[in-house]
Amino acid sequence: MSSHSVIECLEGVHASRLGNIRNIYVYLPPGYHEQADRHYPVLYVHAGQRAFGPSGPGNETWHMDQAADGLIASGQIESLIIVGIAHVRPVTHNEFYHFIAPEREAVSVGCSGIDYEHFIIHELKPLIDHRYRTLPDKSNTGLLGSSAAALCTLHMGMRNPDVFGKLIMMSPFYVDVQLHETSESGLLEENMYRLPEEVPAIRMWMDIGDTEGLFLPSQVRGVAHQLLERGVRSGEELAFLEQPGACHQEGDWSARVHLPLLYMFGHVGKPSSLELLGRHVIGLQGGMSVCINARMHYESGFVQSLLHGNYTSSDPDVIQVRSSGELVPVGIGSACITLTMGELSITRNYTVVPELSTHVEVCIHAEVASEEDAEETIYGGMGMKLVRSGKGRYEGCYRVPRDSGFSFRFTRGFRRFETDVDGKLVANRVFRATEDMSVQYQIQSWGRSSAKTGTGGPK
Numbered sequence: 001m002s003s004h005s006v007i008e009c010l011e012g013v014h015a016s017r018l019g020n021i022r023n024i025y026v027y028l029p030p031g032y033h034e035q036a037d038r039h040y041p042v043l044y045v046h047a048g049q050r051a052f053g054p055s056g057p058g059n060e061t062w063h064m065d066q067a068a069d070g071l072i073a074s075g076q077i078e079s080l081i082i083v084g085i086a087h088v089r090p091v092t093h094n095e096f097y098h099f100i101a102p103e104r105e106a107v108s109v110g111c112s113g114i115d116y117e118h119f120i121i122h123e124l125k126p127l128i129d130h131r132y133r134t135l136p137d138k139s140n141t142g143l144l145g146s147s148a149a150a151l152c153t154l155h156m157g158m159r160n161p162d163v164f165g166k167l168i169m170m171s172p173f174y175v176d177v178q179l180h181e182t183s184e185s186g187l188l189e190e191n192m193y194r195l196p197e198e199v200p201a202i203r204m205w206m207d208i209g210d211t212e213g214l215f216l217p218s219q220v221r222g223v224a225h226q227l228l229e230r231g232v233r234s235g236e237e238l239a240f241l242e243q244p245g246a247c248h249q250e251g252d253w254s255a256r257v258h259l260p261l262l263y264m265f266g267h268v269g270k271p272s273s274l275e276l277l278g279r280h281v282i283g284l285q286g287g288m289s290v291c292i293n294a295r296m297h298y299e300s301g302f303v304q305s306l307l308h309g310n311y312t313s314s315d316p317d318v319i320q321v322r323s324s325g326e327l328v329p330v331g332i333g334s335a336c337i338t339l340t341m342g343e344l345s346i347t348r349n350y351t352v353v354p355e356l357s358t359h360v361e362v363c364i365h366a367e368v369a370s371e372e373d374a375e376e377t378i379y380g381g382m383g384m385k386l387v388r389s390g391k392g393r394y395e396g397c398y399r400v401p402r403d404s405g406f407s408f409r410f411t412r413g414f415r416r417f418e419t420d421v422d423g424k425l426v427a428n429r430v431f432r433a434t435e436d437m438s439v440q441y442q443i444q445s446w447g448r449s450s451a452k453t454g455t456g457g458p459k
Helices: 066-072 112-130 149-157 216-228 250-256 257-266
Strands: 006-015 019-030 042-046 081-085 139-147 164-172 175-179 187-191 203-209 238-243 270-278 281-287 291-300 303-305 310-313 318-323 326-329 331-341 344-355 361-369 377-380 385-390 392-403 405-408 430-432 437-442
Touching: 006 112, 019 066, 019 112, 042 112, 042 149, 042 257, 066 081, 066 257, 081 112, 112 149, 139 149, 139 326, 149 164, 164 216, 164 250, 164 257, 175 303, 175 392, 203 216, 203 257, 238 250, 238 257, 238 291, 238 303, 250 257, 257 303, 270 331, 270 344, 281 326, 310 318, 430 437
Parallel strands: 042 081, 042 139, 139 164, 164 203, 203 238, 281 344, 361 437
Antiparallel strands: 006 019, 019 081, 175 187, 270 291, 291 303, 310 331, 318 326, 331 344, 361 392, 377 385, 385 392, 405 430
């Protein structure tokens, strides 16, 4: 049997209602051509031009072929077919939006998600089921997307539970958040998702990094809890992960995509350990909500963040804790929180201080080495506009949620990113807004690169 997977390209596949064509990339697992009588589950992946293979200059890929190869070779998951659906970038309509576009985009961008859904279900899936040896039923058919494509995955799966039985949503664009100087919170928030009152029996994975700018863990955790309130069973039907230090970009999704593959197509095995992560100092006043990121590790290497747990506090007069992991400060002092899950247990100390605000102020100062083609404004992550304050100098101050993490490259316009003096890409700037802070950066040069930037917006 062949030990190598194969990726085939179906060129120019037509979407009738969208009126466009795109390439489709099909991963066939090792042994597919030799085992002629075997049929396989199928995972459809949005933005599939970045699903496989080596990345081009300035563009990362998911390397899903490598992740699947490794899991199949180790016997951790069953062999499967992965279908990468190339994304057609929106001009007047965005195929990842079913119902509404963000208000900031709605003037120029409409929603074509239902037509895109029609393409996948009525045109692409029949083509794949005819051309390849698939298991076409819903229990063997999945969808995967990140950012805006994860929002699309949610809506498409909720609307078509008879077609898709597995939904993988990574860093989902559930809430559009924009910096806003005059609002009380410093932010404008708009919900992008819709959930049915009765959630169908679908297996779901949701995750989020804690360094994704204004894509916040609390947003995704909130949607997960809404699903639980509608009868979805945690662990069995829904797995959630909050990943420390992970950004909103392909490299970070690639680093953890093996986890939802294992959850959906393999066996996670027995729990082996617990860990309690996140903020350990909370405020009695100030309004900041703190939820423990309690993660359970398994013998298989699988990990998930618990949406519910058996928590106790050593001093309920200082801190109380809800089953969701939310900490409730009661008095000044310290207390130990213990999580017990079956035979596993872990304890961590938490401290309550008099006050902790929900937001902090971040001031960014940037100096540009070259003043050639100077701009009046440049941009950091998540729409952080810096205004020219002098020769080669730019400044901006922003009110952002406390503990939010940002990873970005400076830009002076759409996809016009900073480079080094030789025109090569520079590493992302990264900071975490744990307190009021001022950061200083040096910009070496402006290149012509079209490289993607982390936490820049929904993809």
